[in-house]
Amino acid sequence: MACGSRKATDPVSGEERNGVMMQFFEWYLPCDHSLWNRLSSGEADNLAAAGVTALWLPPATKGAFGDQGTGYAVYDLYDLGEFDQKGSIPTKYGTKDEYIRAVQACHAAGIKVYADVVLNHKIGADGSEDIDCVEYSNSNRTLPVSGEENIKAWTVFDFKGRAGKYSDFVWNSGCFDGVDWDERHRKNAIYLIKGHSWQQEVDESENGNYDYLMGADIDFDRPYVVEELTRWGEWYMKTTGVDGVRLDAVKHIKAEFYRNWLPKMRSIIGADAFAVGEYWHKDVRALENYLAEVEGEMSLFDVPLHFNFFAASQDGAGYDLRRIFDGSLTAENPVHSVTFVDNHDTQKGQALESCVGMWFKPHAYAMTLLREAGYPCVFYGDYYGIPHDNQPPMKAVLDILLSVRRDYAYGLQTDYPDNAHGIGWTRAQSGLAVVLSSKYDQAIRMNVGVQRAGKVYADVLGNRTEEIVIDKDGWGSFTAKDGYVSVWLPR
Numbered sequence: 001m002a003c004g005s006r007k008a009t010d011p012v013s014g015e016e017r018n019g020v021m022m023q024f025f026e027w028y029l030p031c032d033h034s035l036w037n038r039l040s041s042g043e044a045d046n047l048a049a050a051g052v053t054a055l056w057l058p059p060a061t062k063g064a065f066g067d068q069g070t071g072y073a074v075y076d077l078y079d080l081g082e083f084d085q086k087g088s089i090p091t092k093y094g095t096k097d098e099y100i101r102a103v104q105a106c107h108a109a110g111i112k113v114y115a116d117v118v119l120n121h122k123i124g125a126d127g128s129e130d131i132d133c134v135e136y137s138n139s140n141r142t143l144p145v146s147g148e149e150n151i152k153a154w155t156v157f158d159f160k161g162r163a164g165k166y167s168d169f170v171w172n173s174g175c176f177d178g179v180d181w182d183e184r185h186r187k188n189a190i191y192l193i194k195g196h197s198w199q200q201e202v203d204e205s206e207n208g209n210y211d212y213l214m215g216a217d218i219d220f221d222r223p224y225v226v227e228e229l230t231r232w233g234e235w236y237m238k239t240t241g242v243d244g245v246r247l248d249a250v251k252h253i254k255a256e257f258y259r260n261w262l263p264k265m266r267s268i269i270g271a272d273a274f275a276v277g278e279y280w281h282k283d284v285r286a287l288e289n290y291l292a293e294v295e296g297e298m299s300l301f302d303v304p305l306h307f308n309f310f311a312a313s314q315d316g317a318g319y320d321l322r323r324i325f326d327g328s329l330t331a332e333n334p335v336h337s338v339t340f341v342d343n344h345d346t347q348k349g350q351a352l353e354s355c356v357g358m359w360f361k362p363h364a365y366a367m368t369l370l371r372e373a374g375y376p377c378v379f380y381g382d383y384y385g386i387p388h389d390n391q392p393p394m395k396a397v398l399d400i401l402l403s404v405r406r407d408y409a410y411g412l413q414t415d416y417p418d419n420a421h422g423i424g425w426t427r428a429q430s431g432l433a434v435v436l437s438s439k440y441d442q443a444i445r446m447n448v449g450v451q452r453a454g455k456v457y458a459d460v461l462g463n464r465t466e467e468i469v470i471d472k473d474g475w476g477s478f479t480a481k482d483g484y485v486s487v488w489l490p491r
Contacts (some may be wrong), residue, residue: 006274006299008053008110012034018405019375021114023056026381027344028388029092031068035459036094038114038356040105048109051402054274056114056246056377057105058269060099061093065090071116072248073123073215076159077232080240085125085161103241108476112243114274115236119229120249122171123215127156128183129149131173133191140209141198151182151191155216155419169228177219177438178212201353203251203279205286213252219276221258227256232262232387237268244274247298251276251279251286255293276300276338276375280345280352282307287329291336299345306354309341309364313357316483317439322417326365334373340366341380348389355389357370359483361365362397363436366485370434371425372413378402400460404487409431418444424478433457433488435480442480452490459486467491 007265008019029035035058059071062079064087069265071093079085080096089095094102103113119221131153141359157171162170177196181188190212192198196219211217219225236242240438245265250258258277266273275298279290284304289301312319313359329337341364345352361382368376378398384395411429418424422442431448450473457468457476463484470476480486 008112010117012136016354017053018316018409019053020051020369020378020402020405020455021375022052022378022380022383023055023340023343025058025093025344026379026384027151027347027350028386029072030032031092031367032066032097033090033094034096035092036102040098044109044111045392048111048398049271052111052378052405054112054114054243056276057102057116058093058118059101059118059248060093060096060240061118062086067157072118073088074118074474075124075157076162077119078235079159079162083159083161083165085159098241112274113241114244115242117236117245118248119218120213121215121217122157122251124280125154125156125216126158126160128152131155132194133179134194136190136192136212136237138190138210139205140185141210141212142396143264144192145191146225148194150184151183151187151229153179153191153193154181154183154211154364155179157216160233166233167409171216175219176216178217178220179326180214184433186395199254200328201255202253203281203286203290205281205283211254212247212250218250220254220481226257226261230261233256233261234267234268237265243269245276247275247277250277250298250300251281251290255290258292259297263296263304267306272467274299275335279303284327284332286327288333291333296336299338299375300329302337302339302375304328305330305337305339305374306356309360309367310346310354311365313360317421319438320420321423321436322420328376337374337425338377339368339374340377340379341368343377344379344381347381347386353491358391360438361394362401362485363438363481365394365398365401366487369401370409370487372427376405397461401446401487404432404460404489408489414447416444416446418442431455431490433476433478434485435478435488436485437480437482439482441482443477444479445475445477447474448476455490457488458491460489461485461487 006019060080063069063071064073064074064075081090082096090212137143153175167294198209198211277298346354408430411427416424421439425445453472466477
């Protein structure tokens with residue numbers, strides 16, 4: 001398996017330690033070109049001190065909306081904030097030089113950087129073409145709903161502002177299999193371009209065939225397209241010095257592409273370079289199928305676990321905490337699981353809105369940061385807050401949990417699923433003990449090892465003020481307040 005390294009090395013002692021990534025952005029960041037400079041001006045050092053070992057940075061490539069867009073509406077992959085295109089030189093986050101300095105600052109702080117790679121589509125074409133197409137049902141992309149017709153589609157990308165620097169490749173209708181806009185008739189629909197077909201090895205549990213997502217959909221069946229995306233990837237990795245990738249919308253891209261593309265990228269950035277894909281599906285079987293198709297070349301975000309967290313936060317006392325990992329990738333395939341609580345897509349107002357309730361976020365982060373399985377990802381919006389959503393920062397709580405993960409979350413895990421409203425676990429190496437409550441004050445008897453007999457434990461989160469003394473056999477009655485989580489460590 002080649003999903004890549006998720007461990008970190010302490011820069012002082014050289015010892016291996018728990019890894020944790022942070023998604024270093026949220027959807028509504030201001031368009032002020034400041035994000036890259038924040039990292040190189042000291043924030044990378046702050047995050048390293050907090051226990052963050054890797055950062056997933058937002059797309060650095062120029063999008064269709066220039067510095068007003070998030071980067072997911074991809075325009076020019078080679079423009080990292082260097083050329084005057086789409087109304088600006090910088091992206092929303094800054095310039096190319098600032099991005100590279102941010103990567104270097106992270107490395108100096110001992111933090112790895114994962115680039116957000118968006119290859120599924122292009123938006124913001126420079127010109128249109130008259131092309132023959134067939135319209136397909138939006139809900140069933142295997143079902144044509146028209147005969148062949150001629151439309152005017154925005155499919156020409158010649159990047160005159162870049163003037164052929166780095167690549168003179170021109171994208172046109174031969175590079176795409178579908179579009180969703182006919183300029184001639186001002187009509188929004190799903191069109192398959194004549195001479196092309198929807199890709200296989202994509203998600204087929206939704207819409208019959210979920211190759212098409214948005215914009216001008218890149219055709220990965222065309223060898224010259226794959227060659228250009230490979231050249232770009234090699235250029236990007238060499239130019240930026242990133243350590244891994246987060247891959248956007250992988251369920252819409254044929255698995256064969258990443259099965260071949262990722263080893264080529266690893267030949268440049270290292271065999272242990274980390275890769276994680278976004279495969280948005282509630283059913284863990286879909287994730288498992290895709291992992292098999294890419295032959296373990298990447299990890300996947302544990303979307304089913306996120307939805308379990310969301311359900312628990314909504315249902316409260318009606319949710320059985322003992323079942324919270326049921327149907328999750330973390331339970332089924334922990335080696336390839338990246339756990340997360342929320343991200344930019346689950347924020348308020350987004351198409352995948354499913355924000356975990358604030359009361360439950362400390363529970364969810366305790367379960368991702370302090371247990372054995374999964375590679376945890378902390379969300380920028382949870383750490384720093386989201387002013388747009390009136391969401392307060394959780395930095396104080398997360399700093400404690402991050403420090404506990406870094407220093408104490410080691411050794412064999414023993415679970416104590418006491419009741420539907422209260423669960424706990426311990427970690428053998430450090431004697432860490434954690435108790436979660438969704439209802440009622442909880443007291444769960446757990447063993448932390450006979451070697452800790454007589455030790456006095458305290459809740460480092462401060463949700464319980466009492467002290468717990470471990471008996472001669474290593475047992476203690478660890479508590480959590482109604483609706484809270486407590487993290488117990490020896491004083």
